[in-house]
Amino acid sequence: MHVMSLLATATLVDRITFGIGATIVILGAIGVVISRNPVHAALMLVMTLFGVAVLFVEEGANFLAAVQVIVYAGAIVVLFLFVIMFLGIDRQENLAEEPLPLQRPLAIVLMVFGFAGLLVLAIGSKWSTGAPSVAGPAQNQQGGDVAAIGRSVFTTYLFPFEITAALLVIAVVGAVVLARRPRHPSVGDDSGVDADGSIVSVVSGDDDGGIDSTGSMAAAVAETVVAAQSRADADGGTETGADTGTDSGEGAS
Amino acid sequence: MSIPGAWYLALGAVLFSIGGLGLLVRRNVLVMFMCIELMLNAANLTFVTFARMLNDIGGQALVFFVLVVAAAEVVVGLGIVVAIFRRRRGTTADDLHLMKG
Numbered sequence: 001m002h003v004m005s006l007l008a009t010a011t012l013v014d015r016i017t018f019g020i021g022a023t024i025v026i027l028g029a030i031g032v033v034i035s036r037n038p039v040h041a042a043l044m045l046v047m048t049l050f051g052v053a054v055l056f057v058e059e060g061a062n063f064l065a066a067v068q069v070i071v072y073a074g075a076i077v078v079l080f081l082f083v084i085m086f087l088g089i090d091r092q093e094n095l096a097e098e099p100l101p102l103q104r105p106l107a108i109v110l111m112v113f114g115f116a117g118l119l120v121l122a123i124g125s126k127w128s129t130g131a132p133s134v135a136g137p138a139q140n141q142q143g144g145d146v147a148a149i150g151r152s153v154f155t156t157y158l159f160p161f162e163i164t165a166a167l168l169v170i171a172v173v174g175a176v177v178l179a180r181r182p183r184h185p186s187v188g189d190d191s192g193v194d195a196d197g198s199i200v201s202v203v204s205g206d207d208d209g210g211i212d213s214t215g216s217m218a219a220a221v222a223e224t225v226v227a228a229q230s231r232a233d234a235d236g237g238t239e240t241g242a243d244t245g246t247d248s249g250e251g252a253s
Numbered sequence: 254m255s256i257p258g259a260w261y262l263a264l265g266a267v268l269f270s271i272g273g274l275g276l277l278v279r280r281n282v283l284v285m286f287m288c289i290e291l292m293l294n295a296a297n298l299t300f301v302t303f304a305r306m307l308n309d310i311g312g313q314a315l316v317f318f319v320l321v322v323a324a325a326e327v328v329v330g331l332g333i334v335v336a337i338f339r340r341r342r343g344t345t346a347d348d349l350h351l352m353k354g
Binding site for chain 1: 255256257259260261262263264265266267268269270271272273274275277278279280281283284286287288290291294297298299301302304305307308309310311312313314316317318320321322323324325326327328329331332333334335336338347
């Protein structure tokens with residue numbers, strides 16, 4: 001087979017590195033899926049991310065390997081672990097119980113078909129069109145891949161880079177608004193929750209135009225999102241009455 | 254001569270499929286998020302492989318943007334998980350059935 005003959009031309013070090021990296025990646029990914037404990041799943045995710053970083057180095061993407069370790073393993077997984085331990089949900093989950101029959105067989109069948117399709121697309125197709133690249137070549141660049149990515153991001157992809165900055169600001173504002181304490185501490189506890197866990201009534205006492213007795217968590221989440229949007233749009237200029245009421249109520253509690 | 258790109262593409266397909274399977278099968282919202290991260294990493298691996306195969310730095314620049322999007326997605330997603338947990342005391346996706354008739 002063509003791929004096999006190409007593999008034979010790779011050096012032994014390359015083959016060993018790819019084998020170790022691929023093994024780490026796949027074992028970690030399987031571990032994420034079958035771990036009963038969310039903390040174990042997060043640690044398996046770290047393993048997978050390190051394996052991907054190894055493969056990045058093997059492919060000559062040294063900068064992306066460093067960013068992968070710093071951002072993914074250092075920030076995103078830490079955020080996962082922080083939320084797991086902050087919420088105290090690091091208990092075992094019974095994977096044997098399955099409320100939806102046929103879900104697992106259908107999921108497996110779907111992903112097997114998806115995998116086959118991806119494999120056919122990836123290996124059986126010719127991707128090189130011969131068209132010149134707008135972003136510049138990747139190999140043998142002056143200053144290595146760091147300089148090449150820097151030149152590309154700050155020239156060809158400058159506008160997406162700026163959009164990225166706006167995206168990060170919006171994400172930070174959204175996270176802060178979402179993670180705020182609710183206005184009424186009684187909403188947070190189980191007083192308005194009936195036996196099967198659904199909220200039957202959310203009583204709001206003040207007149208800030210927010211949720212009064214909607215009785216639905218979706219409305220409350222939607223209101224939070226709207227508040228986040230209005231904050232992001234207003235940017236401190238015109239604060240709505242709801243926001244003012246929220247802030248004063250929060251300060252009082 | 255290094256490893257042919259098709260091997261990396263196949264590995265990316267495997268990783269993407271495992272992540273998708275976990276996303277469909279698991280019911281813990283946090284583990285589902287982790288499976289989405291797996292799928293994003295599979296896409297990143299494919300991008301870097303194509304950057305090498307086609308000798309185009311655009312693939313690596315795109316991985317940079319995917320990283321940023323992944324970070325923003327996790328931040329907002331976990332914020333939503335925290336907000337839901339404050340009201341529901343659980344992170345199982347099946348319990349969120351308020352919109353069911």
